Amino acid sequence: MGQLREAARFGAWTVSGVVGLAVLCVIGVFAFGGAGWITAPFRGEADKRENTVASGEFRQTTYETFFDLCAAVQNAEGTIQALQEERKTASQARATQIDQSVTALKATRIESVNDYNAKAAQEHRAPFRDQDLPYRLDVGAERTTCAH
Known part of the structure; x- marks a missing residue:
């Protein structure tokens, strides 16, 4: 019976030692940067937001980007209209060139509209x-009207 009691006491000390060591490891991890590792995703998102959205440069660039994209759409529309006016009196060879240019400008306009809408x-x-x-x-x- 004495050996059983001694073995139980040894087992309890062993379990206590393993649990104590695990607790020390957890404390060590938090004390030496583990908390930073665990919270990194949250802090990273906040840092990213602060470095982009809250940055004055980002805000100014984004503000100007919308105007630039809208202006690109208007420029393509103006050029298309001018080419269509020219086509009315153009020779056959020039009319073919104009048609190709108008097709390319329409594609460019669609890309600019889609880019604007995606960013918006x-x-x-x-x-x-x-x-x-x-x-x-x-x-x-x-x-396209870019300002009211």
């Missing part, structure tokens, strides 16, 4: 779009 839909950029700019541009519209 991004949650972190939307607040920096000027209130006079449309929320979305219409691919099918003949004329």
Whole structure:
């Protein structure tokens, strides 16, 4: 019976030692950077947000990007209209060139409209779009208005 009691006491000390060592390891991890490792995803998101969205440079660049994209759409529309006017009196060879140019400009316009709409839909950029700019541009519209 004495050996059994001695073995139980030895087992209890062993379990206590393992638990104590585990507790010390956990404390050590938190004391020497483990807490930083565990909270890194949260802090990383906050740092990323602070470095981009809260940055004045990001806000200014985003604000200007919307105007630039809208202006690109308007420029393509203006050039298309000028080429279509020229086509009315153009020779056959020039009319073919104009048709090709108009096709390319329409594709460029669609890309600019899609780029504008994609950026306007991004949650972190939307607040920096000027209130006079449309929320979305219409691919099918003949004329785009960039300010009211």
